[in-house]
Amino acid sequence: MLQAKGEKTRNEIIECAKDLFYHKGFEATSFSDIVDAAGVNRGNIYHHFKSKDDILRAVIEQRLQEFAALLASWESQLADPRARLIAFVHMVVARQDELARYGCPIGSLNTELGKDRPVLQHEARKLFDLFRDWLAQQLALLGVAEAGQAMAMHVLGRAQGIALMAHVYNDSAYLLRETTQLEDWLKQL
Amino acid sequence: MLQAKGEKTRNEIIECAKDLFYHKGFEATSFSDIVDAAGVNRGNIYHHFKSKDDILRAVIEQRLQEFAALLASWESQLADPRARLIAFVHMVVARQDELARYGCPIGSLNTELGKDRPVLQHEARKLFDLFRDWLAQQLALLGVAEAGQAMAMHVLGRAQGIALMAHVYNDSAYLLRETTQLEDWLKQL
DNA sequence: GTCTATAGATTGATAGAC
DNA sequence: GTCTATCAATCTATAGAC
Numbered sequence: 001m002l003q004a005k006g007e008k009t010r011n012e013i014i015e016c017a018k019d020l021f022y023h024k025g026f027e028a029t030s031f032s033d034i035v036d037a038a039g040v041n042r043g044n045i046y047h048h049f050k051s052k053d054d055i056l057r058a059v060i061e062q063r064l065q066e067f068a069a070l071l072a073s074w075e076s077q078l079a080d081p082r083a084r085l086i087a088f089v090h091m092v093v094a095r096q097d098e099l100a101r102y103g104c105p106i107g108s109l110n111t112e113l114g115k116d117r118p119v120l121q122h123e124a125r126k127l128f129d130l131f132r133d134w135l136a137q138q139l140a141l142l143g144v145a146e147a148g149q150a151m152a153m154h155v156l157g158r159a160q161g162i163a164l165m166a167h168v169y170n171d172s173a174y175l176l177r178e179t180t181q182l183e184d185w186l187k188q189l
Numbered sequence: 190m191l192q193a194k195g196e197k198t199r200n201e202i203i204e205c206a207k208d209l210f211y212h213k214g215f216e217a218t219s220f221s222d223i224v225d226a227a228g229v230n231r232g233n234i235y236h237h238f239k240s241k242d243d244i245l246r247a248v249i250e251q252r253l254q255e256f257a258a259l260l261a262s263w264e265s266q267l268a269d270p271r272a273r274l275i276a277f278v279h280m281v282v283a284r285q286d287e288l289a290r291y292g293c294p295i296g297s298l299n300t301e302l303g304k305d306r307p308v309l310q311h312e313a314r315k316l317f318d319l320f321r322d323w324l325a326q327q328l329a330l331l332g333v334a335e336a337g338q339a340m341a342m343h344v345l346g347r348a349q350g351i352a353l354m355a356h357v358y359n360d361s362a363y364l365l366r367e368t369t370q371l372e373d374w375l376k377q378l
Numbered sequence: 379g380t381c382t383a384t385a386g387a388t389t390g391a392t393a394g395a396c
Numbered sequence: 397g398t399c400t401a402t403c404a405a406t407c408t409a410t411a412g413a414c
Binding site: 159 | 213214297303305317342343347370
Binding site: 239241 | 406407408409410411
């Protein structure tokens with residue numbers, strides 16, 4: 001990796017902020033929380049980011065890259081679009097513990113920002129766009145894309161509802177029941 | 190209504206806080222926001238509530254009463270449990286504008302509190318319990334309650350996923366497609 | 379019950395020496 | 397690029413006169 005000295009501090013800030021924004025929420029996370037977790041100097045954070053909003057933009061960009069890499073790995077490892085759709089559901093199952101504890105990092109972030117931070121939410125929505133377009137692409141390969149992106153939105157909505165309720169009730173058993181049901185539905189498409 | 194003078198101020202605070210917590214989020218709403226909206230004096234708010242958390246508890250209690258009254262009205266007006274389930278879906282449709290703008294007041298509140306306010310979230314979860322138990326009751330009357338509350342949780346999760354995605358994309362058309370689908374599914378139970 | 383005044387801590391953000 | 401020191405604003409909350 002081509003990475004200057006300062007990039008290391010910057011990446012540590014991004015990683016810590018990513019976890020904090022997910023675990024506490026964006027508004028509830030303070031600069032003190034971030035510098036304490038990252039172990040960097042208070043004032044120094046402004047050398048890398050011009051504002052708290054700017055840190056969030058970097059966190060979103062980081063998540064976009066991580067999820068894009070994940071989708072790319074599924075595409076390269078799984079030739080069958082149906083298997084790829086099931087890989088999406090299996091991701092929810094694999095992350096059941098953190099989903100039950102903190103909710104979906106994408107859904108909860110967009111929910112918070114959507115209330116009164118429209119500009120930032122427009123950035124965060126790109127995380128949904130990424131999955132929506134990828135799901136729509138797999139559904140098109142299956143030949144069930146008559147309704148365009150509508151079915152991709154349906155799958156996303158199902159997954160979000162599952163993550164939200166599993167979080168509210170901290171209930172992994174519910175998550176497993178519902179993901180099994182969603183998987184069965186995808187298999188019979 | 191038996192209501193002393195001070196109750197009026199208290200109720201105005203609750204009503205304004207209810208809207209602000211919904212429109213901005215709990216953490217993002219300050220005391221200044223509340224007293225400005227309610228038109229009451231700054232320090233005076235502590236005569237009625239001992240803390241911001243205490244205001245939220247009163248707001249949750251208020252919402253519990255409102256929703257309980259709504260469910261009771263459906264029960265008295267609709268004898269058929271299937272019609273009652275459909276009334277639940279129609280509520281989502283009727284509130285499509287505010288859902289697309291601010292998300293679900295119950296889901297978004299629980300999502301925020303679930304991250305790091307476990308005690309308050311335990312209170313907010315009662316709003317979900319209310320709907321879950323009521324849905325389970327109607328499903329039992331329909332004779333499809335073999336799975337206990339599991340199907341009620343399924344319906345709630347579907348509704349939450351719909352509200353969340355409609356909010357993220359500010360998309361009422363999606364909400365209408367999905368609620369129609371959910372209604373059709375309930376009709377054929 | 380209502381009001382003014384303000385405490386005490388924390389917020390996001392800056393300036394400038396090293 | 398890192399550090400100390402600190403800004404002005406805002407936060408929740410309190411004290412006490414009326």
